[in-house]
Amino acid sequence: MALLEVENLQVHFRTPEGINRAVDGVSFHVDEGETLAIVGESGCGKSVTSMSLLRLIPEPPGKVAGSVRFAEKDILQLSDREMRAIRGVSGVHIMAYRQEESVAEIVDKSAILQGRSPWYPERDASQYSQRTAS
Secondary structure (H helix, E strand, O other): OEEEEEEEEEEEEEEOOEEEEEEEEEEEEEEOOOOOOOOOOOOOOHHHHHHHHOOOOOOOOEEEEEEEEEOOEEHHHOOHHHHHHHHOOOOOOOOOOOOOOOHHHHHHHHHHHOOEOOOOOOOEHHHHHHHHOO
């Protein structure tokens, strides 16, 4: 069973020029223990997809539709309080990175979130948390 299931995700924004379909029909699943990287050209919807999974798209002007299930819970139907609890779940990391970050910076942050030192894998990374906090 998938830990995260996304089906027909659509994120549209109302603009003065009309509807902008930033994400239109994205589907994927991530099983427990797996890692998913969303890559693509600038402006293709990577950040909007990630932000919509965390319910960080303001409505309006955005509108998120489709199905987003995390641990069998329908993310799009949860209260703000329930979403804050999910965003803070230990061991679950849904992250979006700025395009300006280097691959090394992204790998460092990921390792630290998993409790490992990116520089010394045999050491506990808790002492390094302040270094990469943004």
